[in-house]
Amino acid sequence: DVKLVESGGxxxxxxGSLTLSCAASGFSFGDYAMHWIRQSPGKTLEWVxxxxxxxxxxxxxxxxxxxxxxxxxxxxxxxxxxxxxxxHEDTAIYYxxxxxxxxxxxxxxxxxxSS
Amino acid sequence: xxxxxQSPLSLPVTLGQPVSISCRSSxxxxxxxxxxxxxxFQQRPGQSPRRLISKVSKRDSGVPDRFSGSGSGTNxxxxxxxxxxxxxxxxxxxxxxxxxxxxxxxxLEI
Numbered sequence: 460d461v462k463l464v465e466s467g468g469x470x471x472x473x474x475g476s477l478t479l480s481c482a483a484s485g486f487s488f489g490d491y492a493m494h495w496i497r498q499s500p501g502k503t504l505e506w507v508x509x510x511x512x513x514x515x516x517x518x519x520x521x522x523x524x525x526x527x528x529x530x531x532x533x534x535x536x537x538x539x540x541x542x543x544x545x546x547h548e549d550t551a552i553y554y555x556x557x558x559x560x561x562x563x564x565x566x567x568x569x570x571x572x573s574s
Numbered sequence: 575x576x577x578x579x580q581s582p583l584s585l586p587v588t589l590g591q592p593v594s595i596s597c598r599s600s601x602x603x604x605x606x607x608x609x610x611x612x613x614x615f616q617q618r619p620g621q622s623p624r625r626l627i628s629k630v631s632k633r634d635s636g637v638p639d640r641f642s643g644s645g646s647g648t649n650x651x652x653x654x655x656x657x658x659x660x661x662x663x664x665x666x667x668x669x670x671x672x673x674x675x676x677x678x679x680x681x682l683e684i
Contacts, residue, residue, distance in 0.1 A: 494674075504615070504623065504666055506674035518672055521575075554622060558670075561635060564622035 461485035461563050463555045468568030471545055479568055481538040481555030489513070489533035491559055495540050497551035498567070507553070510538065522548070545572045576601050578667055580677035587657045587684055595680045597650040597667035604647055611670030614643055614652045617679075618663040627652065628670065659684065 467479040479495070495507040508519045508529045517529050528541040538555055552567035577600040587593050603610050612630045617623040625634050627643040630650060640655040654661055662684055667677040 503679045504617075504668075504676045506668075506676065509672070509674075520673060558625075562625040564624065566622060 461561070463557065463563055463565035465553060465555050465565040465568035468553065468570045470571045470573055471542075472574055473546055473572055475545055475572075476541070476543045477545065477570060478542065479540040479553055479555075479570070481540075481565060483536040483538070483555075483557075486557070486563070488536040491557050493529075493531060493538045494556040494558055495529060495538075496554045496556050496564075497549075497570075498554070499548075499551045505551070508540070542570070545570075547572050576669060576673075576675050578669060578675050578677040580665075580667060580680050582680060583678060584681050584683065587661075587682055589659060589684060590656050593654045593657055593682065595652045595665055595667075597645075597652070597677050599648045599650075599669060602647045603650075603669055603671075605671060610646060612643070612645065612650050613668045613670040614641075615666045615668065616661075616663055617666065618660075621663075623666065626665075657682070657684075 462484045464482045471477045492511050494509045497507050498504050510517045510529045510531050514531050526544045530539045550572045552569050554567045555565045557563040579598045581596045603612050610630050614627040615623040616626050626637050626641050627633055631643040642653050644651050664679045664681045666679045669675040
């Protein structure tokens with residue numbers, strides 16, 4: 460089964476940090492660029508960032524640039540999102556997504572920024 | 575910044591009837607490689623999104639042929655020929671190249 464499983468969400472104070480993880484299985488992880496996409500409560504989807512297949516390049520939405528860092532470990536079939544200096548607007552469900560070929564989404568992990 | 579605008583935002587439908595959702599981009603999505611990277615997603619209640627259509631009109635594997643996409647440049651449309659109960663949910667268009675940008679979503683309700 461092709462699967463993505465996110466973890467690491469939780470409650471974090473404004474200005475705090477959190478790292479999300481995504482475990483991939485059932486496909487050749489290192490052959491695909493990977494995305495993080497988030498969805499605020501009751502709101503639309505927002506693309507957050509993208510990492511290339513080999514981990515050499517990353518792209519970020521302006522809303523997270525300089526605060527979030529995407530990384531991957533192809534040997535461990537894992538994708539990560541390090542979130543720093545979080546703000547209330549970062550409250551969302553964060554999805555790990557494989558877009559090329561057949562798309563695959565995880566079930567999401569919820570991040571709540573609250574004091 | 576590029577903006578994707580969907581209409582309507584809410585769409586009451588009748589089973590068996592056709593529906594049409596519009597997506598407009600503030601800039602042309604026609605790419606220099608000759609392709610247009612416009613994607614449609616479906617999100618059923620309580621589920622993660624799934625892609626229905628890529629590059630304007632290419633249906634993903636397993637997507638029923640009652641779903642079709644069309645358009646070019648800045649104007650795109652998702653059509654469902656005959657709505658079924660399982661189609662209830664929210665539909666999003668997305669610019670499928672950097673920076674990826676979603677529309678606000680169109681909620682289909684029966």
